[in-house]
Amino acid sequence: MQVQYKIWLEKDHEQVFGEGLKNLLSAIKRLGSIRQAAAEMQMSYRHAWGHLRTAEKRLRMQLIVTKVGGETGGGTELTEEANILLERFERLENTLDPLIKDHFRRIFLD
Incomplete structure (x- = not known):
């Protein structure tokens, strides 16, 4: 048996x-x-575009910056705010994962 969870x-x-x-x-x-x-x-x-727009509206922040094509081609970059949000969310996941698994083992498997 193992624990599964989602964070949002x-x-x-x-x-x-x-x-x-x-x-x-x-x-x-x-x-x-x-x-x-x-x-x-x-x-x-x-x-994908709709998912980004919905998230931007709910967060009240811009997540991406698009560049129109040309000689160097177009593309999309994350805003500084999006990079910070992404990094913090990943830190939260990486912090909680071992805690949840450890508590699961102690509660269910010991």
């Missing part, structure tokens, strides 16, 4: 950040493209 952040009783947005922002950061990130996550560009 809420604001005004609405989910504003969770695993899906974390994965999307991480992929955008790594790939520099919403389209490539969406393809990697097997979701449509439209769904």
